[in-house]
Amino acid sequence: MRISVPVADGFLFVAAVLWGAGFVAQRIAAQEMGGMPFTFNASRFLLGALLILPFILWRRIPFTRATIIGGTAAASAMLIASSLQQIAMESETPGTAGFVTGTYVIWTPLLGLLWGQRVSLRVWIGTALAIAGLWFLCVHGNDRLTSGFWYLLGCAIAWAAHVHVIGWAARRGDPLGIALVQFSVTGVSALIIALSIEPVSVEALSIGSGAIIFSAVFSIGIAFTLQVLAQTSAPPSHAAIILSLESVFAEFSGSIWTHESFDPRKWVGAILMLAGALVATVTGLRRHIARRPEIDTTRQLSNRREQDS
Numbered sequence: 001m002r003i004s005v006p007v008a009d010g011f012l013f014v015a016a017v018l019w020g021a022g023f024v025a026q027r028i029a030a031q032e033m034g035g036m037p038f039t040f041n042a043s044r045f046l047l048g049a050l051l052i053l054p055f056i057l058w059r060r061i062p063f064t065r066a067t068i069i070g071g072t073a074a075a076s077a078m079l080i081a082s083s084l085q086q087i088a089m090e091s092e093t094p095g096t097a098g099f100v101t102g103t104y105v106i107w108t109p110l111l112g113l114l115w116g117q118r119v120s121l122r123v124w125i126g127t128a129l130a131i132a133g134l135w136f137l138c139v140h141g142n143d144r145l146t147s148g149f150w151y152l153l154g155c156a157i158a159w160a161a162h163v164h165v166i167g168w169a170a171r172r173g174d175p176l177g178i179a180l181v182q183f184s185v186t187g188v189s190a191l192i193i194a195l196s197i198e199p200v201s202v203e204a205l206s207i208g209s210g211a212i213i214f215s216a217v218f219s220i221g222i223a224f225t226l227q228v229l230a231q232t233s234a235p236p237s238h239a240a241i242i243l244s245l246e247s248v249f250a251e252f253s254g255s256i257w258t259h260e261s262f263d264p265r266k267w268v269g270a271i272l273m274l275a276g277a278l279v280a281t282v283t284g285l286r287r288h289i290a291r292r293p294e295i296d297t298t299r300q301l302s303n304r305r306e307q308d309s
Contacts, residue, residue, distance in 0.1 A: 098250020
């Protein structure tokens with residue numbers, strides 16, 4: 001199920017849009033369900049797993065060792081990241097949460113250096129622009145860094161690890177199978193924790209049902225599946241740049257649904273982040289496309305020589 005790089009970038013962009021809007025649903029759930037992060041995560045991840053199960057059964061996907069190991073490893077990072085993120089949503093707005101989470105754009109290449117991954121100069125330039133954009137969007141004069149900020153920072157590092165795990169697993173196992181395993185393991189793990197420390201009830205699930213369904217369908221079922229499919233082709237550092245645009249869409253969504261302000265300073269930040277994504281991805285695509293005719297021509301000449309001989 002390998003796909004072309006342009007299609008992979010499109011999938012990642014759609015995932016970023018859906019995740020950005022998903023921050024609003026998470027904020028609403030945090031307020032309506034009275035601080036039950038593990039109950040919310042268990043519900044949306046298990047529902048997300050059920051949504052893609054029919055596609056798994058229809059395609060009769062074999063669950064290989066790589067699919068199971070990759071999905072389980074991804075679930076470990078996903079459980080940590082989503083838990084810290086949802087806890088922070090009790091005190092942070094969707095826009096702030098989106099932008100602090102977006103700092104995984106720098107953590108992803110840094111983590112990659114630990115196991116010898118090379119990062120091109122254009123990716124570092126794109127990363128620098130994106131981080132500058134985050135600064136304009138997040139830092140507001142004398143604002144105090146809250147406990148929610150540190151939860152989100154830990155969440156960002158965990159999501160960076162998740163990007164790397166998916167990048168490894170998606171090239172070795174079936175993408176849909178990996179998605180099902182990671183959703184199921186994350187959901188079951190969150191459910192066990194929720195039953196242990198939270199007052200789980202039908203009433204709480206009913207109150208947060210709208211946010212749960214929205215998050216399960218769009219943020220989990222569609223967006224995370226698109227991420228796995230996209231990373232069969234897109235490298236982790238490349239994917240992180242595009243996915244960090246969820247910060248911009250989180251701010252847009254927050255301004256629409258929760259009436260967060262989007263002042264000129266934030267517009268500067270959004271433009272810088274978009275520029276970073278374009279520098280890191282579009283310029284690379286142009287080089288990739290420009291080289292293909294040369295490769296094809298070389299192969300054609302080689303084939304002709306073999307025929308002549």
